[in-house]
Amino acid sequence: MELPEDLKYTREHEWVAIDGSVATIGITDHAQEQLGDVVFVELPSVGDRVEKADAFGVVESTKAVSDVYAPLSGEVAEVNDDLPDNPELINEDPYGDGWMVKITLGDNAGLDDLMTADEYRKFIEESATE
């Protein structure tokens, strides 16, 4: 399981890369592995307002439908237009070509409770032993 040290993570298995006021968001390697083959992705539109903890997108595998929750609040600045035609990018490169959206962060974006790679690794291990 790949967990880049420079990213932040959520309990809903998203990753966040923060660059100034813009956050790039995707789902983690662990999440894509649990989902299996991703065959459909639904993304918000540029300009949509997303609220932390609300579902902003959907990832469907062969078997299951999963919501993707916004790890932060802000406005959608860009979406990955390659995903609708190539949803398998999420399996192949979850932290790279499989990114989902970029959000321009608002005030009170909710950065405080994001996890570091170490904290997320522990979170997954604890979830697995429950």
Next chain:
Amino acid sequence: MARRTPLYELHRQAGARFTEFSGWEMPVQYTGIIAEHQQVRSSAGLFDVSHMGELEVRGAGALALCQRVATNDASRLAVGQAQYTVWCTDDGGTIDDTILYRLGDQRYMFCVNAGNAETCRDWIREQQKHVPGADVVDRCDELGLIALQGPRAADVARRAHGAALPDLARFGCAETTVAGIPVIAARTGYTGEDGFELFVAAGQAASLWQALSEVASEDLTVASIGLGARDTLRLEAALPLYGHELSREVSPLEAGLGWAVKLEKGEFVGSRALAAQKQRGPARRLVGLELKQAGIARADYPVKSGDRTVGVVTSGTKSPTLGTAIALALLASESVDAPLSVEVRGRAIEAERVRTPFYRREGSR
């Protein structure tokens, strides 16, 4: 706690991911559902379906009992032949869909779904009271079941010293050996491909699985296939799954299985209700749908015609072979030719009714 098949340890060693299905801990995937699906469509795959149940019916009254509980005409079976057949309640609802094998003059065996095995056993023992001279033997624990499926299944069987298998006709069955292990072999399956289902003593199931796996070579690949791909394969072939297309609330006529309901054979459980249904026409019909816009129809999503809900999706997925979103849906009969849409997360996605099966293997009609 979920039950485990005799092959559980082999699946675990192979790195399978497990899921609970009908009270069993079953492998859902090994490498990935799409890769496993394509493996079966292009070469050969092995499925552990030991969770399925087996009920043997023996004795002078065996045929009469089979005729009483199931809708198809068992009298048409010669020894060494099998048929798809449905068990119904008095009101025509579906108890289970099964395969019936004629193993001997007075020996038949039903293969029933895992989730219905106990219900079926209790049901047939109750029905047995009305039929003299028939014994029912529960062989669910005694037998494992391995399915070998795919266009190269016959080649795999030959290499595994199962020379009698390629000689079986479609829906033929025989007591024979594979790799020296006694099996009841049938040319049946649940994938839309050629292939075999092999009933084997539970204690020898692992040896049989290994023997079939070990014949794999560069020019003849054989892989383990989980329940995930089993589901996408059967859906492309438009084969019903109990609990989705079939239930106590759905009759075999509604599910498009009228060809397996032989009302002319004489009275059986459910025959009166089914005859009445046939006469007035079933209120609902199972149809194949293909989505024309982006989205995937899933079980329980509403099917609409305009603003009106006219039915429900029973199974849906993105077809790995066709690349389109396919679904089976149970619709009000009067709406099957209307313009249709599937409601996917509150949005109407245009759907077109298409012929089933969605996938047909080359050379099959």
